[in-house]
Amino acid sequence: MSDEIIDRSRPGEIEKRAVKAITEADTVDALEEERIRYLGRKGEITELLRSVGRMPVEERPALGNIINNVKRRIEELLETRLEQLASEVQEEVPFPGDPTLPGRSGWQGGPHILHKVLRDVKRIFFGMGYSLAEGPDVELDYYNFEALNFPPDHPSRDLQDTFYINRDILLRTQTSPVQVRYMEKHEPPLRIISPGRVYRNESPDPSHASEFYQMEGLYVDTDVSLGDLRNDVTFFIRSFFGMDAKVRFRPHFFPFPEPSAEVDMSCFGCKGSGCQICGKAGWIEIMGAGMVHPHVFRYAGYDPDAYTGFAFGMGIERIAMLKYGIDDIRRFLANDLRFLRQFWTESWAGVVE
């Protein structure tokens, strides 16, 4: 090195070259050569730092700082590249020669089929403009029965079907109380779904459980009609079970909605000609539905002449059993992993190419 004044662009120029060389070095030895070239005792950066002492005193700190930063960046890059090369080297050591050996694996997990179906159902309704409403499992008799147009001592609220905590408190037998609570706090228009666990005091058998999931929907506005109900319910059924499903409304006398209906869909097993799934009927009952009774509006403080609305409800286990061909409702809470595991695989059925 001569006494010449250091060109201020020199540190940057060295760094540029160093970065390229280090990145391209493909062995540990080659990398060490580069380290010596730039940072060794006679390396370019080392020499450059030394030459700072020959600069005018007032310029030294700034220049030193610049060169030190370049030095640090090169050091860091060397270290990173060394780690990279080292790991590449290690990887080669245990390669067993047979690439078809199984890959390293961990345990598998996944969602429970009930929650998976519930999520799918919720998603369809969210897409239609429904919001979520939730409420307690342990409920007041008032919300579960009285406010829903079940008179006291009515046979349909038979003691046999309800779990009681005491005279006024029970385990909800349906998720409709959520709707009542929601209506107390909100003014129409409203459009909600209320999924949740419900309870019936029934001895379990393959098609009855004492606790299961239900999902109800409610839409209240100034001119909601039976025709609108058919639209929403049909859209849901087709989204969930397939767009070719036919839907029919069969009148039924529920105490809560009026007019009310049971909703059937054409059997996806036989397309209506009769098979084991549908019990030869060609139709499968999917849910109950109907127009909200004016009494329920009065309980909620809505003017029954100003608003109309519809409600529907379905059992989540039931539609899961239908969709996946599950034979016994008790399997859901049995949690046999051999059962649960079958539903972890994602399904792309219905994806249009």
Place this chain on the structure above:
Amino acid sequence: MGGGGGMKVSLNWLKRYVEIDEDVDLLADDLSMFGLNVEEVTNLAPDFSGIVFGKVLEVQRHPKADRLSLCTVDAGSGEPLRIVCGAANVRPGLGVPVAVHGAVLPGGFKIKRTKIRGEVSEGMICSEKELMIGEDAEGIMELDFEETPGTSLEGRLGTSDYILDIEVTPNRPDLLSHIGVAREIAALYRRPLGEPERLELAAGSTFDLSVEDGADCPRYTAAFVEDVTIGPSSEWLKNLLTAAGVKPVNNIVDITNFVLMEMGQPLHAFDLDTLRRETIVVRRARKGEDLRTLDGITRELDREILVIADGERPVALAGVMGGSDTEIREGTRRILLESAMFEPRLVRRAKERFRLETEASYRFEREGDIGITLQALERACFLIRELGAGRPVPQYAESLADPGSIGERTVALRTKQANRVMGTHLTSGEIVSLLGRLALGATASGNNVTVSVPTFRRDLREEIDLIEEVARVYGYDNIGRESSSRGTVFATVSPADIRNERICAYLASRSFAEVVTSSFMDPEDPVKFGWGETDPRCRPIEIANPLTAAQSVLRTSLVPGLLGVIQRNSPTEQEGMRIFEYGKTFLRAQSGSGLPNEELHVAAALARKADPLQWIEQQRRVDYFDMKGELEALLDRLGVSTDVRMLPTENDNHPFVYKWVVKGRQLAEGGRIPRHVTGRYGIETPVYYFDLLIDALPVSARGELGYSRTSPYPLVKRDLCLVAGERVAFADIQNVIVRSTKYLESIRLFDYYTGGHLGESKRSYTFRLSFRSKEGTLADSDVDREIEKILSDLNRELQVTLRR
């Protein structure tokens, strides 16, 4: 039928009131679409095949058996058949049912060519019993009609009837009768409805009848029959009753049952001569009274129970069952026929008290038709006279609390409202004619329709009830699908729902299997777990009427359910048991509505092996740090890891269980479930768990996070080897380090040991610290200053020093 919420109707019976040409399956479908759900159609015709009409040509004695005959029978197969027959009544010229080779009898018995005592028999001549169409097993069946030999007899023998099992909801008691169902069929097919014939009775009986409280018994009517001759009923009556599932008894009882099934009105017949006084009083029973009912059981009565009394003693449980002292018997000469209406709640109470559900109570509980009590008596009297069972007295006795109650009720309907609810464009006139098909008299006046509702449809109380009927008769499937709704409602997202779904999805992606267990818990679970007495989990909410003792309380924790799942799965599955549940627990609330605190939890359990058996690595046992790692990663995901403090639990029974506290509130609990607890659940392997209270997550956790620009300046790494006393916790050391410096980007512990040359009371921790500034490149001297500050803080606060 009975409590099942259904009515079994006979097709033949229905045809007495309305013309039905439709195939029974079509009828069932049409009824279902009309709102009468037909759950089952049963063919009552005997189920056989290969039975044909045969003509006996010749009868000879069997050479080897006196009791048997050798018959030659023309069964249409060309050559006459040779059949061995044991019946005494077989004779030439007789028309008989013949089971030919290959025939199948009811019950599945298959007929084959065979040899009987050495003689060939090419079929069988059948008795009534063998065809299951009667009881007669003595002789062969003699057919009373002529047919070409060989003609199949399927559908020609025995009862030819179908039973339709119709689901009936509590608000439609009118459908608990054949006439009620026939009325719907008439409306469905627009056909006339035939009314049953009655013997008109007049008021004015002098019989002493009184009702103590008209609220308990709004209407009581009684008719009287003299010169009664008890005997069997006619065949047609017996056949219809049998088809509908009612066992024939004698003419009087059968007629009351017939009227019950026909009109839905329960009748009761008292032997008038067994009443101690010729008086009927409907009243509450008195304490100390009792009554032996028809089933022979003596019932103790009190003020809660409504009875029929004869002036001295109760003779029937009102609306439920009669007494055995006053029942109809062989020698009964005079009867009193009761047809009444009782308060449904009283009938229900008696039914529940005595666990006695009868055809009568089933209908009274559902509030029958107050308008038809008299018609039912008149119908019974008509049948009694027609069938020669006695001589009805022309006057009836009656007590009626409110004469207005048996009249028609007027309900108004606004055409506009009906169209609004249905989404239709019907005119008032169209609505009137639709309602008319259901025998509801209606008149239109502009936009309003006035409807006269008869007593048999007490479920039609207000406008909306009528709208439902209009919609049903019009046909739900005829209602247009164009939307009439004008308003627009936008969905709102629930942040809590999204968070909860993501927690579940995250854990599933961390290879946990999601499980869903019961909301119920065994009251023994808190005992098995040994939670402390002050622990609210030890005071679960009890169910007043549980299904079983093991499901008699609501769960206070998800963890017992997880142990149940581990225990029920096989040992092979337990090998890699990683499960979690997301759900509610129920804890007693201190005050308020009386409803419990429902807490949302997510709990996970790990047992046995950390990874599957594989060639590449040794299987490692699951340990405490697997659990803790999962919990910490979850908390990190939820944005709360930095605020959380870990504390021991106060429960000595659970030494390796800790709690995680955020802002003074317990967020999670976790550790190893003590061996004695897992042992009580029959689980051998150690189980680690955590239980996170989702409700305790700070609401603001996510909101506080935001994007922070990544620094372009270089990273400086330093390793720090520290020595601490055994009372100093790692978490405290880490906290001090994090607090001491502003340039720390990450901190990782990569070595830890205790004992050895350090001595038992010391622990060594080696950290790798990474520093980076957002403002500029850190010089060595900058980092040195940070390290010095860290060391001095550690030394001052925790007496932790650098290892030399």
